[in-house]
Amino acid sequence: xxxxxxxxxxxxxxxxxxxxxxxxxxxxxxxxxxxxxxxxxxxxxxxxxxxxxxxxxxxxxxxxxxxxxxxxxxxxxxxxxxxxxxxxxxxxxxxxxxxxxxxxxxxxxxxxxxxxxxxxxxxxxxxxxxxxxxxxxxxxxxxxxxxxxxxxxxxxxxxxxxxxxxxxxxxxxxxxxxxxxxxxxxxxxxxxxxxxxxxxxxxxxxxxxxxxxxxxxxxxxxxxxxxxxxxxxxxxxxxxxxxxxxxxxxxxxxxxxxxxxxxxxx
Amino acid sequence: xxxxxxxxxxxxxxxxxxxxxxxxxxxxxxxxxxxxxxxxxxxxxxxxxxxxxxxxxxxxxxxxxxxxxxxxxxxxxxxxxxxxxxxxxxxxxxxxxxxxxxxxxxxxxxxxxxxxxxxxxxxxxxxxxxxxxxxxxxxxxxxxxxxxxxxxxxxxxxxxxxxxxxxxxxxxxxxxxxxxxxxxxxxxxxxxxxxxxxxxxxxxxxxxxxxxxxxxxxxxxxxxxxxxxxxxxxxxxxxxxxxxxxxxxxxxxxxxxxxxxxxxxxxxxxxxxxxxxxxxxxxxxxxxx
Numbered sequence: 001x002x003x004x005x006x007x008x009x010x011x012x013x014x015x016x017x018x019x020x021x022x023x024x025x026x027x028x029x030x031x032x033x034x035x036x037x038x039x040x041x042x043x044x045x046x047x048x049x050x051x052x053x054x055x056x057x058x059x060x061x062x063x064x065x066x067x068x069x070x071x072x073x074x075x076x077x078x079x080x081x082x083x084x085x086x087x088x089x090x091x092x093x094x095x096x097x098x099x100x101x102x103x104x105x106x107x108x109x110x111x112x113x114x115x116x117x118x119x120x121x122x123x124x125x126x127x128x129x130x131x132x133x134x135x136x137x138x139x140x141x142x143x144x145x146x147x148x149x150x151x152x153x154x155x156x157x158x159x160x161x162x163x164x165x166x167x168x169x170x171x172x173x174x175x176x177x178x179x180x181x182x183x184x185x186x187x188x189x190x191x192x193x194x195x196x197x198x199x200x201x202x203x204x205x206x207x208x209x210x211x212x213x214x215x216x217x218x219x220x221x222x223x224x225x226x227x228x229x230x231x232x233x234x235x236x237x238x239x240x241x242x243x244x245x246x247x248x249x250x251x252x253x254x255x256x257x258x259x260x261x262x263x264x265x266x
Numbered sequence: 267x268x269x270x271x272x273x274x275x276x277x278x279x280x281x282x283x284x285x286x287x288x289x290x291x292x293x294x295x296x297x298x299x300x301x302x303x304x305x306x307x308x309x310x311x312x313x314x315x316x317x318x319x320x321x322x323x324x325x326x327x328x329x330x331x332x333x334x335x336x337x338x339x340x341x342x343x344x345x346x347x348x349x350x351x352x353x354x355x356x357x358x359x360x361x362x363x364x365x366x367x368x369x370x371x372x373x374x375x376x377x378x379x380x381x382x383x384x385x386x387x388x389x390x391x392x393x394x395x396x397x398x399x400x401x402x403x404x405x406x407x408x409x410x411x412x413x414x415x416x417x418x419x420x421x422x423x424x425x426x427x428x429x430x431x432x433x434x435x436x437x438x439x440x441x442x443x444x445x446x447x448x449x450x451x452x453x454x455x456x457x458x459x460x461x462x463x464x465x466x467x468x469x470x471x472x473x474x475x476x477x478x479x480x481x482x483x484x485x486x487x488x489x490x491x492x493x494x495x496x497x498x499x500x501x502x503x504x505x506x507x508x509x510x511x512x513x514x515x516x517x518x519x520x521x522x523x524x525x526x527x528x529x530x531x532x533x534x535x536x537x538x539x540x541x542x543x544x545x546x547x548x549x550x551x552x553x554x555x
Contacts, residue, residue, distance in 0.1 A: 056424050080430040088428040094421035098413075108429045156429075 087157030102137030361463025383486030385464030414514025
């Protein structure tokens with residue numbers, strides 16, 4: 001069997017903010033065409049890791065390769081060329097408030113291509129159709145609901161036909177039906193267009209319905225990487241606790257007892 | 267060189283922090299040092315932003331990454347046309363006030379006609395550029411900081427970057443250019459409106475001959491008075507746009523952060539405008555001797 005092509009490779013990535021270490025030696029590889037899910041509790045560094053991969057943040061040490069380019073070695077121009085091949089779907093949608101939905105989706109095409117306006121309009125219609133929002137081109141983002149904004153964000157992320165799409169908690173705060181629609185979209189994009197998807201989420205239902213492989217993050221480290229079935233069968237008590245959503249287990253929600261006392265008294 | 271200044275004066279940073287948290291009070295010198303270093307870094311950053319902006323302006327077109335005309339036009343309308351009403355009122359009434367105040371003194375010498383050049387020269391050299399800049403800093407500078415700040419905290423700036431659009435090129439340069447073009451225009455408009463305010467007082471209250479009033483105005487007001495005012499307004503435009511954009515892009519911490527950035531941008535712009543007004547007036551004054 002042919003070795004799968006690696007599109008993203010992280011090698012011992014470390015990042016600290018002040019004296020808090022957020023990423024503590026992350027190493028992983030993501031293959032072309034797969035749907036790779038990064039899960040983990042809040043504050044475990046999964047969103048921060050995503051920001052490193054798209055080049056918004058620079059690691060303190062370690063290397064990240066995105067589409068074969070070492071992000072620490074390329075300049076802003078080359079980074080922009082890489083960025084044209086990726087799409088990012090933000091947790092808060094991050095739509096541009098001052099533009100209509102149509103302009104939000106078409107911004108990449110308008111700025112980076114010399115396509116005619118009529119062609120761009122057709123592409124925008126197609127992308128909005130894919131997320132079920134055709135006919136909403138002329139609305140402002142403020143007139144949309146949270147789920148619709150997320151879907152517009154997704155349409156914008158795929159407007160340039162990227163090779164990799166990153167999703168930061170795509171289903172957080174959505175009703176189950178819209179969440180299911182978005183999950184189906186992610187799978188469709190991967191299967192039909194062979195787009196690599198990297199999804200950060202803690203929604204276990206969507207993890208098991210979309211993922212080809214899953215990485216579990218805990219306190220800035222990768223606990224385990226495997227298929228969803230392997231995760232379900234995992235002996236690791238932390239992964240067991242996370243997948244079952246149990247409050248008791250090795251992952252502590254509450255502070256240590258003495259910590260808490262010290263804080264109260266100090 | 268920067269790294270040398272960046273270090274907290276030989277004190278390891280951790281020591282400063284532990285002394286705050288544990289003892290609950292800050293070493294006075296460490297506190298002063300922190301403020302100086304913080305301010306120094308901000309000044310360096312603002313200049314870095316200015317150089318970046320100018321670099322995009324000058325080098326952008328050769329790399330086929332020029333700034334979109336619609337963006338500049340949109341901002342210019344907001345900065346210029348949107349400020350006309352407030353600049354009109356401020357400068358008209360300033361002209362009226364200066365005319366009355368100077369008539370109060372000049373009247374004692376029977377030199378009421380000198381109200382005309384008094385109003386024109388003080389407006390052109392000083393009041394029109396400064397008052398217009400202050401009004402625009404309050405209106406436009408605050409809007410820039412609030413808009414960019416909201417974009418920052420709602421991940422929109424990051425979204426721009428992932429679409430491979432540089433925020434400086436896409437957001438800062440149009441605002442910078444719009445202010446650079448429109449603030450001098452507004453200043454000229456303020457000159458005219460102020461002179462008109464003085465004219466109203468001169469003709470209707472002091473009973474001066476309208477024709478004589480206008481002749482006197484242009485006899486004493488030199489070109490130099492006008493262009494020194496324009497030079498000031500150009501400098502103020504740079505201050506307002508850079509401070510607004512810098513504060514906006516540096517926003518942290520949600521809605522509260524946006525509020526802070528907006529306030530800070532207006533306060534900083536006001537102080538810098540007055541400071542640079544003083545410096546420039548000094549330069550023009552001593553260069554004239």
